[in-house]
Amino acid sequence: MNAKAVLPMESYRLAQYAVHVPCYVCEGGNAFDAELCRHCFAPMALVNQAGQQKTCPHLIATIGHSGAGKTVFLGTLMDMLSRQNEKMHLTARGAFSISLQQRTMAALGRCEFPEKTPGEPDRWNWVYGQLRMPSRRNVFDLIMPDMAGESILEELDHPNTYPVVRSMLKKASSILLLIDAVRIEEGGTDQDFFAMKVLSYISDMLDSSGDSKRKRKKRNPLVPPIAIVFTKSDQCDVCFDNPGAYAQKHTPGLWQQCQDRFSSHRFFATGVAGACGTRMVLGNVRQRVPLRVEPRGVIDPFRWLVEQTKQ
């Protein structure tokens, strides 16, 4: 008598792991079922979304010091773009793309600012969106991560500490550089130095790649357009009048570096909370809160970047 046994052959499942899926940000290889890239911890869902579209998405890097307002700015921007239909409309792709907007607007709705962004890249919020504009026939796909300020600064000081930051800056089609106007008004120079570090880092990265002759040309396609945004300008109204002049006066190092190295740049002023106050929560913990939500100048830098990228 022959005894036959049916055993499931699991070894065939191993074959799927032989095909590696490159991360969209750092292009490192990953298993087909990985949720996060094992090299830079960017979500692999970006690859899935990009694979479904006909055009390659543009990476827009939002850079800023810790506490500059990146999360509030991006979350408000996403919310505004997703609601308006006339000039620009953003459609988030993938459930993960809604988290940033949801978190920000929920916090603002409770008269609170959103919590600090964790330093671990595997806990950052990423947005994959499709932008539709009447002036463009094709949709404009974009990827925007909300990165922690400490991680950005750590990468600037010690390159390759955070590969995802480096990869983002290297592949970015455009850059949003956020500067805390309140800290500038207080007389601090940290924001200016941080911005100068960022621009130097980007410039050095560009110098190390590509043809040197091309780099010296104006409107060099290798140099991404940079929108320098003074956040929290609702507490510093003079910034709204002429952001460029404000930058020349209060952040001279940044202003000069932009003139020297980045031909495609512009200064903007923005504000989300019309006014802020402080309250004490349980345990005598001080908490800064928005007294109202009054977005101002949030879309302008983004619109300018999109137009620059189109060119």
Place this chain on the structure above:
Amino acid sequence: MTHRSLIEQAVFTSARSHGREGYHLVATSPGIVEADARELALWGPTHDSTAAHCPVSGSVNSHWLPSGKCCVSQTTADGSEYSARGSQRIYTQCLVVPPSILVRFANNPFRVIEAASASGRLDVFDVIPPSLDTFRLVGRASSVDPGLLRWIASEYGPRTVAALVQAAMSSPALGIVQASYAEKLLAALLTLFPPPCRRELTLTTGLRFSQRRPFRLIVLEEDKGVVRRFGQRTDAAIFDMTGGRPESIPRFGAWVDFVLEILQHEHWDHLAECYRGIPDDTQIDDLDRVASTLDPAPATSRSIGSRRRASANSRSYEPQRTTQESRPRGNGAASRGRARRSSHASRSTSQGNATRRHAGRRLDSEAAGLTQQLDELYAAVSDAVLGKRDGLARVEQLWADIGSQLSTPLLDESRQRYVLHAMRESRHGKNDPAHETTQAVATMKVLETLFALGQAES
């Protein structure tokens, strides 16, 4: 005092200090080198890094630094974050411990934390000074804590604890799903490894899982998303202790058998005695070999009957274990690796009982030789899957010899065991794409050999 007898320290938290804001290394003692400082910054937990199960006393963590020293740290959620966003400040006090001091505490980071706390070195600074002191840490610790072992054996049962030890030995990263007593659990688990082997067990009791902090032992929250994300690591295993006894008990190696008998008979002093004889360069991979030189029972209570009774007790919980456990230990070839005979049926079916009785009569007459061949085949399958040169050839030869000695039902049973063993071995490969492909091919060749014999007979 040389630098080897001093402990350096650092504080990683959120603050505004000399040009930096947010979470960073706020203060260090003079002896911390740049490479270690960067590593501390990489591992430093930032906002909302403590898991839901982390107690108020904080999370105990340990990992190694480029300088060869060990970072033993305690992370607490203390006070408000400087930017007034309403969130709690995550404060981590890092002690950079030279190996020579860690040895005094039996390579146990929990004992280091206790000693540092008792000497007031883990107090949270309200105002963090720009520079911290280097200090001496007095005290030492024994290698075994009987109270902890008694607790873990009574709380979870010796079999479950033994399974946990097996999982910790065989997994480069182990996530333990546990709702409470995280620190006690990991401290007890650490005690079940000899001090030299504890160096390999980096751990955290209360930090959230993050791929940037590759601890070997981590207590996970009871959150399906967290557990799933941890499980996606190719080298990770998960041990759920929240539901009582785990659903499946893995095969035990020689070291785990040793630990099991220690737990069952509470031979704590004997365990400490055994630890004293283990060389300082012993690694976890050597433990099964080391176990063959140890006896789980102290000399005063040693008897063949007590060993057989212990083996019988262990069989009653493990339906897949075989009747072969009563063979004498101490045989180097027989005790190598996870030496469980796969030629016997389980107790779960009457047919299995009949087969086992039949197998028992058949094997008694040829026990020694066939046992050795089965041992060698077990090792050969591991070697073949791992791609060692003569592994596959040995599998073919041994399998052909064994196949000629066993009846068809026993052969089928054996094949099933070795197939499962091969599949399990194939999952323990390096996290390297090229290596995974090679290992997959090797595994398929082993499977082909195992099934080829059956096809030829049919």
